Amino acid sequence: MNEKKILPLTGAYAAAEAMRQINPDVVAAYPITPQTPIVERFAQFVADGIVDTEMIRVESEHSAMSACVGASAAGARVMTATSSAGLALMWEVLGVASGLRLPIVMNIANRALSAPINIHCDHSDSMGARDLSWIQIYSENAQEVYEHNLLAIRLAEHKDVLLPVMVCQDGFITSHGVENVGIFPDDIVRNFVGEYEPEKFLLNINDPVTFGPLELTDYYFETKRQQEEAMDKARKIFLEIGKELSRITGREYGYFEAYETKDADVIIVVMNSTAGTAKVVVDRMRADGKKVGVLKIRLFRPFPYEEIADVLKNAKVIGVLDRSMSFGANAPIYSEIKNSLYDSERKPKLQSYIFGLGGREIYERDIEKVFEELLEGKVSNKKKYVGLRE
Amino acid sequence: MDKYPEFPKEKHVKKKAGWKEIPIGGMITKAGSSLLNKTGTWRAFRPIKDDSKCIHCFMCYVHCPENAIRSDGEKVKDIDLDYCKGCGICARICPVKAITMKEEAEFNE
Numbered sequence: 001m002n003e004k005k006i007l008p009l010t011g012a013y014a015a016a017e018a019m020r021q022i023n024p025d026v027v028a029a030y031p032i033t034p035q036t037p038i039v040e041r042f043a044q045f046v047a048d049g050i051v052d053t054e055m056i057r058v059e060s061e062h063s064a065m066s067a068c069v070g071a072s073a074a075g076a077r078v079m080t081a082t083s084s085a086g087l088a089l090m091w092e093v094l095g096v097a098s099g100l101r102l103p104i105v106m107n108i109a110n111r112a113l114s115a116p117i118n119i120h121c122d123h124s125d126s127m128g129a130r131d132l133s134w135i136q137i138y139s140e141n142a143q144e145v146y147e148h149n150l151l152a153i154r155l156a157e158h159k160d161v162l163l164p165v166m167v168c169q170d171g172f173i174t175s176h177g178v179e180n181v182g183i184f185p186d187d188i189v190r191n192f193v194g195e196y197e198p199e200k201f202l203l204n205i206n207d208p209v210t211f212g213p214l215e216l217t218d219y220y221f222e223t224k225r226q227q228e229e230a231m232d233k234a235r236k237i238f239l240e241i242g243k244e245l246s247r248i249t250g251r252e253y254g255y256f257e258a259y260e261t262k263d264a265d266v267i268i269v270v271m272n273s274t275a276g277t278a279k280v281v282v283d284r285m286r287a288d289g290k291k292v293g294v295l296k297i298r299l300f301r302p303f304p305y306e307e308i309a310d311v312l313k314n315a316k317v318i319g320v321l322d323r324s325m326s327f328g329a330n331a332p333i334y335s336e337i338k339n340s341l342y343d344s345e346r347k348p349k350l351q352s353y354i355f356g357l358g359g360r361e362i363y364e365r366d367i368e369k370v371f372e373e374l375l376e377g378k379v380s381n382k383k384k385y386v387g388l389r390e
Numbered sequence: 391m392d393k394y395p396e397f398p399k400e401k402h403v404k405k406k407a408g409w410k411e412i413p414i415g416g417m418i419t420k421a422g423s424s425l426l427n428k429t430g431t432w433r434a435f436r437p438i439k440d441d442s443k444c445i446h447c448f449m450c451y452v453h454c455p456e457n458a459i460r461s462d463g464e465k466v467k468d469i470d471l472d473y474c475k476g477c478g479i480c481a482r483i484c485p486v487k488a489i490t491m492k493e494e495a496e497f498n499e
């Protein structure tokens with residue numbers, strides 16, 4: 001482990017701090033709440049000459065992602081950030097980035113989608129983009145945001161992956177909340193992230209290539225199959241790079257954090273900041289002799305089905321807390337958990353909970369109530385809502 | 391799996407490659423590969439050039455979207471039917487109406 005500097009940083013500033021150390025060649029971004037402080041802080045680094053980055057100020061997120069695609073195809077290391085409607089406006093180009101196999105890393109400060117308008121946190125934005133062949137990493141707190149960025153750039157650029165990555169954090173809750181964040185020395189981090197050396201890029205006139213030609217029925221299907229292969233490989237490579245990062249940070253980067261799950265009767269599955277609240281509740285309930293635990297998912301795409309089933313299969317009841325909905329269908333995380341357990345011999349009972357849409361608060365007492373009803377075995381195949389007024 | 395094999399090759403015109411044989415991201419790794427794409431097969435109308443009318447102004451030559459009109463550098467010569475897709479731009483642009491478009495069916499045996 002290395003000597004780290006403890007700084008009071010928001011999640012947004014932690015992301016910007018990682019970007020400063022990574023020192024990308026190009027950042028193209030457009031401000032949107034609650035992502036704005038990420039690129040605002042980073043723009044200050046650019047203005048102060050602390051980084052060598054070419055900062056492209058564009059007129060929309062569609063243009064931001066388009067500029068990122070162009071720069072990445074040209075051979076640059078590229079990062080950006082967005083939220084909510086900004087991510088929605090990028091939609092078309094998100095598929096271009098992954099389809100062209102461009103290793104762009106994007107920070108997401110998760111925020112609800114309009115309408116009605118709401119600037120606060122839920123996961124509708126990045127969950128909506130879960131099938132676009134972007135790797136998705138979710139972060140509980142500012143420290144994880146910082147470290148996940150370092151992991152993400154290596155993962156994206158790995159020669160057997162070459163896929164873009166989203167590093168997600170809860171808008172406002174994490175992005176604007178100040179925490180103590182340990183920042184590792186620049187030289188050690190820079191040595192870890194290394195230089196981006198693309199094998200093929202547009203500006204290499206000695207080896208001319210064409211990015212994104214017309215494929216139609218001839219080769220599109222084959223190209224998509226390759227993306228699935230890259231996602232599969234990313235699973236293992238995520239762990240390998242995580243191990244390397246552990247040597248610097250002393251923390252572990254599994255697909256998930258299994259907190260007090262070993263002998264747990266009831267496990268709650270949740271992502272991002274609410275995992276922190278849930279762990280506090282687990283500690284308190286464990287002190288009262290209740291066998292409860294939390295599974296916090298870090299890697300959502302590619303999804304670690306087998307490993308998750310392994311952790312969950314011995315529990316009696318699982319409650320899955322989703323901060324987004326898939327209207328008319330099972331909620332995103334719940335669906336994946338159910339899929340994970342299909343092949344398992346032992347199948348715990350499952351209950352889907354929706355919580356926190358549009359930034360609706362979730363308190364320790366809410367999570368405790370969920371644990372209590374799951375301990376009583378109260379499960380159904382209907383969605384339940386936490387913090388919703390009837 | 392080679393991420394960036396040479397692609398496309400001559401053999402791919404007849405038999406398309408599988409997903410393990412093509413570069414990732416749909417990339418074309420070989421410059422000048424459009425020569426493999428014989429756009430002449432698209433043609434419904436064939437340009438017929440009357441050499442006795444032609445004043446070698448090169449208008450058709452510069453406007454042909456397929457570079458199908460051949461020249462020796464001094465004069466405009468014939469049309470490469472492997473690549474001429476029959477768009478008719480040459481016939482339209484010719485100031486002396488030296489090129490006429492004829493239905494391809496007329497040339498079928």
Ligand code: SF4
Pocket residue numbers: 437453454455456457458459469473474475476477478479480481
């Ligand atoms: S018909 Fe079109 S493609 Fe053919 S020679 Fe004329 S301009 Fe070129």
Ligand code: SF4
Pocket residue numbers: 439443444445446447448449450451466483484485486487488489
């Ligand atoms: S445009 Fe007509 S006159 Fe000019 S070079 Fe072509 S065929 Fe000849």
